[in-house]
Each structure stands twice: as structure tokens, then as C-alpha cells.
Amino acid sequence: MTTALNSRAARRLFAVAVMVGAAALLTSCASPTSNTAETSAKSAEAALPTVSKTISLPAADLDWTVLPDSGGVQYANVRGDLSGKGPYEAFVKFPAGADNPFHTHSKDLPTVVLSGTFYAEIDGKRTEYGPGSYYDLPADLEHFSGCTAAAECLLFQYQSDHFDLNPVKK
Structure with a gap:
């Protein structure tokens, strides 16, 4: 029963992550800093591949x-x-307790925290993100980040291009 419950909870968390990501994408498309809604929509379209078939990945089937x-x-x-x-x-x-060095990413990094407490430290200010939190780090922002020691962190991330972690010397 615990496995079924965990699988059901994982599916619910995945659905929440997808909804939060979609809401964030829609919000960014309507941003007043963009030239037009049409330009934003085209950028969003280019950023993620088109879904041509159903994607179904129960937690037990994820390939880590x-x-x-x-x-x-x-x-x-x-x-x-x-x-x-x-x-x-x-x-x-x-x-749990894993820390990243001082770094940047070459693309914006939207993230949904599903479990654990993740943190980002920017300009000496640390912000902790518990389950259900969302953040979007802009490209080239110098920061520290990691998972607090209390529990493992599970995140859902997406980017318009490959992931990178570019160390920055202090």
C-alpha cells in the first residue's frame, strides 16, 4: 500500500509541477517587458518541443x-x-545537504520544488524553497544553491537549451 500511495503521490506532484510550469510560462508570455504577446508566444513555442504524443511517466518508470x-x-x-x-x-x-559552488547558468532556469527544501543564495541573501515552491533564476545570475540537510530534494526543471553550471571565482 505504501508503494501505491507513493506512486499516487508522485503522480499528483508531477501534475502539480506541470501545472505550475505551465502557469509560469503563461505568466512570462504576458510579461510587460516583452515587446508583444505574439513575440512571447513564439519564444515559448521555440523553447519547448511540441507534444506530438502523450507522455506518460509513472514515477516507478523514471530512468535516473x-x-x-x-x-x-x-x-x-x-x-x-x-x-x-x-x-x-x-x-x-x-x-540532503548537497551544495553547488558559486555559479551561473547560460539560460534561465525555471524550477518547481516537489519535496525537500532547496535554497538559492543571491547577493548574500539566502531564500529557501519548500515543497510547492517555484523560482526562475535568470541566465548569468551569480548564485549559490543546494538542498538543505533535512531531506533529499526533488525538483522539476526545464530550460530552452541544455543544462550547464558555470563556476564563478569569487
Whole structure:
């Protein structure tokens, strides 16, 4: 029963992640900083692949891969490939207490926290994101990030191009 409950909870969390991501995408398309809604919609269209068939990935069927030189961070691709080229959507697991070095990303990094408490430290200010939280780090923003020691973190992330972590010297 615990496995069925965990699987059901994972499916609900995935559905919430997709809804939050879609809401964030729609919100960004209506941003007053964009030239027109049409331009924003075209950018959003270009960022993510078109869904041509149903994607169904029960939690038990996710294929987890360890991200090299990450201290045990794992990812499971949903669309695209986090470690490849082009846009992707993926679940990401951080071990409890795992910290990233001071770094940037070359593309915006929208993220939904599904479990655990993830943090980002920007300009000396640390913000913690518990389950159900959403954040979107702009490209080239220098920051620290990681998972608090209390529990493993499960995230859902997507980017318009491959994932990268570019270390920054202090």
C-alpha cells in the first residue's frame, strides 16, 4: 500500500509541477517587458518541443542518471536531455545537504520544488524553497544553491537549451 500511495503521490506532484510550469510560462508570455504577446508566444513555442504524443511517466518508470562530478545529483529526463543539447524537461534529485559552488547558468532556469527544501543564495541573501515552491533564476545570475540537510530534494526543471553550471571565482 505504501508503494501505491507513493506512486499516487508522485503522480499528483508531477501534475502539480506541470501545472505550475505551465502557469509560469503563461505568466512570462504576458510579461510587460516583452515587446508583444505574439513575440512571447513564439519564444515559448521555440523553447519547448511540441507534444506530438502523450507522455506518460509513472514515477516507478523514471530512468535516473547520476550527473557526473555533482556529488550524487541525479536526473530523469521527461522530454529532451538535460545533459544533451536543446530544450529539456527533467526531474532532478539532490542528496540532503548537497551544495553547488558559486555559479551561473547560460539560460534561465525555471524550477518547481516537489519535496525537500532547496535554497538559492543571491547577493548574500539566502531564500529557501519548500515543497510547492517555484523560482526562475535568470541566465548569468551569480548564485549559490543546494538542498538543505533535512531531506533529499526533488525538483522539476526545464530550460530552452541544455543544462550547464558555470563556476564563478569569487
